[in-house]
Amino acid sequence: MRLFALRDYRLLFSAQVIAPFGTGLTTVALGLLAYDLAGPSAGIVLGTALTIKMVMYVVIAPLTAAYIDRLPRRTFLVLLDVIRGLVVLALPLVSEVWHIYVLIGLLQAASAAFTPTFQAVIPDIVTDESDYTRALSASQVASTMESLLSPVLAAVALTFMSFDRLFLGTSAGFLVSALLVLSARVPNARPSAHTKAWDKAASGIRTFLTTPRLRGIMALNLVVAAAGSIVVVSTVNYVRDELVGSQSDVAWMLAASGTGTLVAALVLPRVLDRIAARTVMMTGAGVLVGGMAAAVTLIAAGLSTWAGTAIIWTVIGIGMALIITPTGKVLRASVARNAIPEAFAAQFSLSHLAWLITYPIAGWLGTSAGFTVAWSVLAVLTGAGATASVLLWPRHEGRGAVTSPVTPARQVPTTDRSTLSKAA
Template identity: 60%
Template sequence: MRKMPVAAPTITSLFTHRDYLRLFTAQVSALFGTGLTTVALGLLAYELAGADAAAVLGTALTIKMMVYVTVAPIVAAYAHRFPRRLFLVGLNTIRAGVVLALPFIDQIWQIYVLIAVLQTASAAFTPTYQAVIPDILPDERDYTRALSAAQLAATMETLLSPMLAAAALSVISFHWLFVGTAVGFAISAVLVITTRIPDVGAITEGTFRDRIAVGMRIFAATPRLRGLLGLNLVVAAAGSVIMVNTVNYVRDTLGGTQSGVAMLLAANGFGTLIIALSLPRVIDRLGARPVMVAGAATLVVGLGSAVALSIADAGEWRWGAAVAVWAVVGAGTAAVLTPTGQVLRRSSQPADRPALFAAQFSLSHLAWLITYPIAGWLTTAAGFTTTWVTLAVIAGAGITVALRTWPRHDPAELTHLHEVGTIDPARLADAVRVAERLYQHTHEFVIDAEHRRWPTRAAGQPAMVG
């Protein structure tokens, strides 16, 4: 009898998994709350600083990135000591409390203090949450769909939150949007506490310095992850235009209203949505690298188009052109970010995965730490054109790094050598002895305690990695 092919899992089939469904819903709830804050924070900065709002936003977001870069690795080193479910619930509670205070501030410095507290909690929450998903969805295809679903959720938030904000702003003050954020975090906390989340089992041994450095070491030694660093820079360069410059561009250049700010952000989300819906099958067919490189190229094109838009003569057509540019940036962002979790999972052992996710969290936000001040402070000093040209150059450098460091041929299994005494003998059960103290074998290769260097062929011979 002919064997029937097994149908590939779909995104909707994941929702039959009770714990994943609750975590996904918790993510959506928190994302929509965060999306409302994105709109409200820009308007709050404009209310307090007027034409200098870009500098205020740039500073606030720079503080956010500094927190992300420093806090996430520390959390990864200590997170195994806490029950992950209660840890995530506590962080959501802190975030809800902070955003409830934002409507009552009347000084710019207060924005900076509250953003620092809020983002410290977020810097602890996000990599912990990301590391949970592979543990509850061990099947590779399920996890791929979960990555796409996560990007789709982020996309829907990017699209719908500004639209909801635009509708709300027609009848209420933007200060009430912060209340919506707090509600989102509260709902997320309730869903997480009712979810079965496994605590971390075996962890990478060593001192605090060892645990905090393991993710960075894996990044430094893995070619595809070095390429990911370049792609992070491209995303940050283009995303900074959206996050920092939208409010001033709409209000001061296009002459738009608060609702106009929300609608242009929604256009960015719409571009992300279109790509996110089509990515799972494309990634299955082409792999992560071509999709992510194409996304980075799209972002460079988007930045070039923004530069052209900034030097164009005034006219009603600029609204339509701006919508198109913001949508292109959203599309490129989705193509780069959606496969990132799959690349991280492919590049690590389960015990090292939390540290690697935390390293990506910190390193990606280090890129934003570079681009946010440029988007904020340079815009205030020199205008949109100079700023966007600078960011386009940075994005071009990022994609060049990715192309040079992430090889086209990137197989999962690699042939390599081990010297006797550098690896557990049980790991060499399938190995072939090729010299008195050398064994050769082939398997899915990642950097870990027994594979500290990436194999490179010299004169056609596999490298020793032990």
């Protein structure tokens, strides 16, 4: 593949693959650590840690965009990887629950700064539109493989080592990622048109609010979060309590959703070469609306079965990939090159804000009122988000509608302007 002939992309993609696998091991180990410290209250500990994570993602990403053009991006990324590696090494040493909260806050603050910065580097390295589409798909595949394989690797490792050793694997992953980033040539961010930090932090959000297609993506973020929450949050209790399954059954059900995402991500590059991103993403929204309707019907009518649940979870995985994978392509086509870091940071923050809304519904409402009520609320949010995306993102949005508050439309490079109608 021509994409992987690019040395710098190859190194960065390898870093992207290795670091998340370490994060996946941490997820398993953190749950066991919480249970070791809090026993029956482990769920509350994990829920609080997850909330801290989302808050950090929402707050830190725009602040990163405000200062990234003043920093050497390669050094910044390496520093963040080292910080994450050191924080993870400290986790096995904690003796109080509040220690977990402090360390998770530091870890997720570093991740919230790292991810949008890393995402904004890729379009500066992969300049060909077709190759960039494939880079987005490869990123989705890497993320999906992490969610599929990390629990399996953790399960195998736990057969011959204690859970605290998993943190060592995570730390090693971050340090290897740092070495790979250090070996790559990472261009610094282009100077922003804004001089004040607050203007930079807010410019990405303003771009989303003033650009029709990006307002549509904001609505699609809610669609993904509402549907994805029943997979991420509800699967454990649903499989164990409703289907009376085992811990391994939980992993297999999560794998069903991951398989759907993986298959869709592998197919999408060729599809996006021929079909507009808007069409693909709206199709994904429709798939998720249908999947949520099926999930509510399944639980409300008392028809829960292994096969039916696996099919619905797979459909949800497919729908999520249809929306998430093309998003970077639309972002790059919608802003000037010097606004790309701010746009990616804004999307990172806004997408996690949607998850911050839907996680409590799936978790807390699901626990107090039951799956039927919680999933029905999430299904309504899925439908509302899908409807809003169609209304906010016009089918025939012209080139003139895609302008950046950072750079006037006439200054957008020709290569970017040529992709505007294609992305819409």
